[in-house]
Amino acid sequence: MRVLIVDDEKLARERLRELLTEIGGHTIVGEAMNGNEAVERTTELNPDVLLMDIRMPGMDGLEAAMHLMGLENPPSVIFTTAYDQHALNAFEVNAVDYLLKPIRKDRLAAALDKAHKLTLKQLKQINEAQDSPNARTHISVHLRGNIRLVPIQDVIYFMADSKYVTVRTPAEEHLIEDSLVNLEKEFGEKMFLRIHRNALVATGFIKGIEKSPAGTWQVSLKNTDKKLDVSRRHAASVRRWARG
Amino acid sequence: MESGSKIALSLLGRGIARTRSTLRALRGRIEERLFGAAAEDPAAAPDSGFLPDFCQGWTVFSVAVVAEILAIIIVLVSPQIPFAESRLGNLFLVSLFIQWIALTSAAALCGARRFLNRLSKLRAVALAYLMLLCVTWLVGEAALWALWLAGSIGSPQPEWNAYFHVQNLTVAALINAMALRYFIGRHQLRQRTLSEARAKVQALRSRIRPHFLFNTMNTIAALTRSAPAQAETAIENMADLVRIMLTDDENLVPVGNEIAIARKYLAIESLRLDNRLAVDWDVGKFPRKAVLPVLTLQPLLEHAIQCGVEPAPEGGRITVRLWEADERIHIEVTHPLPRPRRGARTPVPEADETALDNLRQRLETHYGTAAVLETNDEAGRLKVAVTLPTRGEEP
Numbered sequence: 001m002r003v004l005i006v007d008d009e010k011l012a013r014e015r016l017r018e019l020l021t022e023i024g025g026h027t028i029v030g031e032a033m034n035g036n037e038a039v040e041r042t043t044e045l046n047p048d049v050l051l052m053d054i055r056m057p058g059m060d061g062l063e064a065a066m067h068l069m070g071l072e073n074p075p076s077v078i079f080t081t082a083y084d085q086h087a088l089n090a091f092e093v094n095a096v097d098y099l100l101k102p103i104r105k106d107r108l109a110a111a112l113d114k115a116h117k118l119t120l121k122q123l124k125q126i127n128e129a130q131d132s133p134n135a136r137t138h139i140s141v142h143l144r145g146n147i148r149l150v151p152i153q154d155v156i157y158f159m160a161d162s163k164y165v166t167v168r169t170p171a172e173e174h175l176i177e178d179s180l181v182n183l184e185k186e187f188g189e190k191m192f193l194r195i196h197r198n199a200l201v202a203t204g205f206i207k208g209i210e211k212s213p214a215g216t217w218q219v220s221l222k223n224t225d226k227k228l229d230v231s232r233r234h235a236a237s238v239r240r241w242a243r244g
Numbered sequence: 245m246e247s248g249s250k251i252a253l254s255l256l257g258r259g260i261a262r263t264r265s266t267l268r269a270l271r272g273r274i275e276e277r278l279f280g281a282a283a284e285d286p287a288a289a290p291d292s293g294f295l296p297d298f299c300q301g302w303t304v305f306s307v308a309v310v311a312e313i314l315a316i317i318i319v320l321v322s323p324q325i326p327f328a329e330s331r332l333g334n335l336f337l338v339s340l341f342i343q344w345i346a347l348t349s350a351a352a353l354c355g356a357r358r359f360l361n362r363l364s365k366l367r368a369v370a371l372a373y374l375m376l377l378c379v380t381w382l383v384g385e386a387a388l389w390a391l392w393l394a395g396s397i398g399s400p401q402p403e404w405n406a407y408f409h410v411q412n413l414t415v416a417a418l419i420n421a422m423a424l425r426y427f428i429g430r431h432q433l434r435q436r437t438l439s440e441a442r443a444k445v446q447a448l449r450s451r452i453r454p455h456f457l458f459n460t461m462n463t464i465a466a467l468t469r470s471a472p473a474q475a476e477t478a479i480e481n482m483a484d485l486v487r488i489m490l491t492d493d494e495n496l497v498p499v500g501n502e503i504a505i506a507r508k509y510l511a512i513e514s515l516r517l518d519n520r521l522a523v524d525w526d527v528g529k530f531p532r533k534a535v536l537p538v539l540t541l542q543p544l545l546e547h548a549i550q551c552g553v554e555p556a557p558e559g560g561r562i563t564v565r566l567w568e569a570d571e572r573i574h575i576e577v578t579h580p581l582p583r584p585r586r587g588a589r590t591p592v593p594e595a596d597e598t599a600l601d602n603l604r605q606r607l608e609t610h611y612g613t614a615a616v617l618e619t620n621d622e623a624g625r626l627k628v629a630v631t632l633p634t635r636g637e638e639p
Contacts, residue, residue, distance in 0.1 A: 008557070009459070009462075009463065009516050009517070009518070010518045011462075011463045011466040011467065011515065011516070011518070012459075012462055012463065012466065014466050014470065015462065015465055015466035015469075018466070018469055018470075033557065034557050055455070057554060057555050057556055057557045058557045082454070082455050082457075082458035082459040082462065083454035083455045083457075083458050084455075100458070101458050101459060101461070101462035102458070102461045102462040102464075102465040103462065103465075
């Protein structure tokens with residue numbers, strides 16, 4: 001199998017590399033040091049399986065796996081961890097493969113033999129089982145078998161269409177399959193403000209709130225000339241936010 | 245005849261021995277009932293005596309107040325004393341007498357406290373009790389003589405002499421028993437609070453984080469193949485660190501020892517974090533007597549690594565400064581504050597303020613208000629500064 005090793009510790013990667021060589025029959029296609037790199041390398045190198053640490057600086061293993069699940073043919077993921085009490089219980093419950101550090105050769109071989117694909121549902125349940133269910137650090141945009149990671153702090157607004165949600169950043173626009181309700185729940189009111197049934201705006205990008213010639217309220221934004229309508233239902237909460 | 249007396253003697257001897265052992269067992273049981281299980285080691289804590297310090301003004305005042313209350317009760321419930329003119333005169337005489345007994349008792353306990361607290365508790369209680377009864381009898385006798393000298397009674401040994409003493413001793417026996425029971429109870433409560441405080445400090449001690457432990461083991465497993473010598477050093481360092489973390493004693497140790505253990509901890513972490521961890525040391529001169537509680541510096545470094553180095557993909561630089569000035573040890577550890585990512589996962593869940601709060605509480609139990617732990621946010625770096633008295637005096 002083609003294996004991608006993901007761990008922030010050099011010696012941990014080294015050990016996996018050595019164990020895999022001893023087991024034989026597998027090709028190590030590359031290494032990554034954090035979640036972002038893992039997603040990039042996966043689309044680049046197309047491995048069959050990822051051996052991925054959960055706790056890493058930047059994007060962690062769980063989030064990286066979530067982004068990967070959007071691929072047409074996602075790789076299998078075997079998590080490695082030193083100690084994560086809550087996550088481990090969730091792994092057991094959801095039958096997700098994991099290896100405890102220090103990693104044993106026979107366990108690693110067995111895990112690779114039966115490695116199976118994860119589902120997004122499994123990952124979400126694991127995420128919720130952790131101490132504090134975490135928001136993602138990135139939004140993943142899928143483009144012809146590729147994943148584009150958009151840092152959440154670059155998002156100006158989410159705009160819902162009939163089927164898709166448009167993600168607007170200073171430079172580009174992307175389409176994702178998600179719902180505003182889910183996004184609002186995940187990223188909370190501190191970062192985003194619901195101004196309309198179809199619009200969720202990053203509070204950091206709001207320049208001002210003004211009245212349009214037609215007499216409705218509008219939000220003007222940094223980094224874009226576009227103005228977004230505030231619906232009557234949300235006008236009160238937007239003004240409350242503006243007052244601080 | 246002779247053998248008969250021998251048998252009788254040996255029987256008697258055995259009887260005495262048995263009585264002795266029964267008495268010993270009985271004593272043990274009484275002590276257990278009175279003082280709880282801790283009765284057996286009076287040397288466990290130097291100030292474990294159950295008697296309060298009767299040389300202290302506040303204690304003497306309390307004794308006087310209790311004595312006065314007793315005097316008022318006695319005057320209210322007893323008939324007029326023949327040689328007192330009024331109820332008020334009555335109260336005056338009774339107060340004088342009871343205060344005399346009470347204050348003399350306090351003085352006696354003040355003098356005998358050191359001696360009594362050295363004895364086993366049962367002996368101390370019995371001796372104190374007898375002593376207080378003696379004081380009562382002596383003061384009663386002295387009062388009769390005083391009254392006789394003052395001309396209030398015809399003889400220093402009036403016909404109600406015996407009744408007078410029996411009455412005094414009965415009251416004293418009851419009141420003293422109550423007082424001693426109160427002191428024992430208070431002592432037990434204090435001991436319990438003390439051991440609870442000790443347990444709390446132990447709980448606050450820097451513990452081995454499982455994540456750190458297992459990651460280190462994984463690192464060592466990797467090293468045993470590629471660099472056995474490094475693996476050996478790592479195991480030795482880990483053993484020293486774990487040994488100190490597992491000990492319950494909150495000892496004060498020389499600054500040098502604490503720095504050594506901190507360096508061992510950093511050696512382990514830098515194996516794991518590789519070139520992501522950089523540490524600058526600046527250690528000043530310390531007098532040989534400079535001490536600090538064991539595991540003061542290491543938790544500061546652990547906190548810095550967890551909050552400043554681990555969450556950042558590019559790592560970070562920690563600076564450590566230690567110096568001594570004006571009889572105080574100064575410790576300063578600064579670490580970078582990785583830019584908080586909006587919506588970021590909390591990098592390491594347990595790496596919040598609890599580590600510093602725990603250390604702060606431990607320092608407080610050691611030094612009271614004489615130790616200070618402050619955090620300062622300056623230009624993207626967090627500075628944690630600790631100052632403590634150089635010689636580690638207790639509050």
